Structures are given as C-alpha cells and as structure tokens.
Amino acid sequence: MNRTDDVSPDLVERCQAGDVDAFEELYARHSGRIFSLAARMAGSPETGEDLLQEIFLQAYRKIGGFKGDAAVGTWLYRLALNHCLDFVRSRQAKMDKATGTIDDDRSAALPSRHESPVEKIDLERAVQQLPPGCREAFVLHDIEGYEHREIAKMLGIAEGTSKSQVFKARMKLRALLT
C-alpha cells in the first residue's frame, strides 16, 4: 500500500491556509489514484466522479486537522477509502440485493481451450459489471492489494466471505471476458 508521495510540507501548509491553487495541485497529484479506487468500487465512472468530488470536498474541510503523521497522500487515500466504504455500505443497505448469481460450478466458466482471454478484452468494463459485493472485494484484493483479513474488517464480512467473493469475481470476469 505504500505509494510515493512527493507533496511538500509547504503545499500542505498552503492547502491548510485555504489556498485554492495549492489545493488544485494536491488534486492534480492524487485525483487519478483516488478516482480509480472510487470508480471501481462504485462500478461506475460517473458515480466515481461524484465520489471524487465529495472526497476532495471532505479533504478540504479536514486538511486543517492534518498533523503530518503520515504522508498527505496516505491520509487522502485513507479518507477516500473510508468514503468509498461508507458509500458501499449505504448502497448495500438500500439495495438489499443478492451479491452474486455465480455458483461454484467451475465447469460452466472453464475456457474451452487453454488461453488467456483477459488480455484481449476490456477488463475495466468487465469489473464494472461485477455484482456489488464481489466487486468491492475484488477491487480491494486484486487491484488495491489488500489482504482478505483487512478486506473482511473494512467491509464487515467474514474473511472466508472475502475469499469467496474474490473467487466469484474472478470466475465472473473469466465468463465476461470470454
């Protein structure tokens, strides 16, 4: 989870003083990473942009309390992750929807020939089509690099459920990509 963060203390101080130019620079440096997380967790670039806006507005409100204990990029990412998780929980509560229709029948998703079809198609779009539940676990595990125990804590599910959701997502992606 460690990423380079070359934001200077001066930039942070300017942000804390309400300098909009400095905040724009902070946004320019970190919006791609945060948007990637938000869009993938939400399963929609449009919702990802809405979340990105909310996250940076929240960052603007809270940056005055940033003490510099961690890199500002880490602080921003954590803020973004929490915001995305809140969004996911809220949506799950509203939808009360089944998390997936894929069963563990492996043969249905097995490729007829040994090949690597994921290289050929639009994985990004396929991730968007994953059912809520397994998409979040997949994004956090396979894209963001979190461990199952961390994901279980974040999403409020059992570790075994996280493993199962990631497996289901991978199987679904194979099916979507072939």
Place this chain on the structure above:
Amino acid sequence: MSPHPDGVTLSEFADDALPATAAADVRQHVTSCAECQALVQSLRDVRRAAARLPQLQPRPEVWTRVERAIRAEAAPRRATFRWSWLAAAAALLLAVLAGYTLADLRRQPAAAPSVAATSDDPAAAAQFVEAELRQAEDHYQKAFTKLQQSVNDGKGSLDPQTAATLEQNLAVVDQAISESRAALRAQPTSAPAQASLLESFKSKIALLEDTVALINEMRNGPSLKPKGT
C-alpha cells in the same frame, strides 16, 4: 486422483496463500488434473491483468466542480459562524430578559412603581402606558414589516441551513414578544414587563437587520483568496 479442491481453495492456491501442507496437497492434484490446472492458470491471469490495470483519470470538469463546491463551502461556513454568533447573542439576550422579567414580576407587587404609575389615578396611568406601548408597537411593527419583506426577498440567497436557523430564531423572538405581552396584560404598570416587551421588539429588529446584512453579504460573494493571486 484426489477429488477436485473447491474453487476458493484453488483461488487461494493461485495466490500462493495456502498454508504449506494444504498447498502441497493441492499442487499434487493440480499437477495431474488438466481441468484444475487450467482453472488455476485463468485465475492467475485475471489477477495479473487486474494488477496491471492503468490508473483512471477523471474528466477535467470534475476539478471545476470541486473548486466550485469549495468556494460555495467557504461562504456558508462564514455565514454559519456569523449566524451562530447572532443566535448565541440573541439567545443570551432573551435569557437575560426572561430571567430579569420573571424575577422582577415575582418580586414586585402589581402596583410596582413605573414612570406612568406615579400618577394618582392608577386606571389613568394604565391607560397611558397602554397607549404609549401601542404607539411603540405600531412603530416597531412598521419596521418589522419592512425588514421582513427584505428578508423574504433575499431568503433565496441564504443556504437552507442558515434560512432554517433564521426561522427558528425569529420564532424564539416572536415567542418572547408574546410572553412579554401576556406579562404586561397581567401587570400593565410593571416597569420590568414594559421593558421586556420593548427589548423583545429591539431583539427582533436587530435579528432582522442582521439577516438583511447577511443576505447582502452573501450576494456580494465569498471573500476567499482569488485564484492565481
């Protein structure tokens, strides 16, 4: 050949996340099972491709939205601060007046001395006070109407939270006016009751004037440091 491991176990095997003993068992099966071998390979392919997904970029207009939201955020923040101060001041004033009035009304007899009540004829004095207060109330009522009109015209400039706070505070002041009137009806010659009603009128005037000033300030826009300076 041993039975097929379940999918989650194969997925964990593909991630090299199984404990050594379990991993050895699965490896033994996978080596001799083409179906599971293909599945493990494709699970690894998906994971590898996911890890290589490029970073996405939001559309440029998202920053415009963020910037607009930040600037809009700054104005209500100042307004809320200002309004909080006003509300606190009004509440303090009302609390002081209410305490003063109640304490004095309880302590003083109905014929407590006031300027008007020094008259030899108490009935005439009460009539005099009533007439004076009615005149004062007419004066304040005209001011209320004028200021309230300005507030109603400009209420759209206030954010909903501030507008709601305004309504609440006006309701508090109106309630204080009603209570002061009731106290005065009970003891028409009481100086504290008279003062309470007049102070309630002044409080309402002050609140309305401050609201109009706030609306004008909101219309003039936020005073955040301009971009590029």
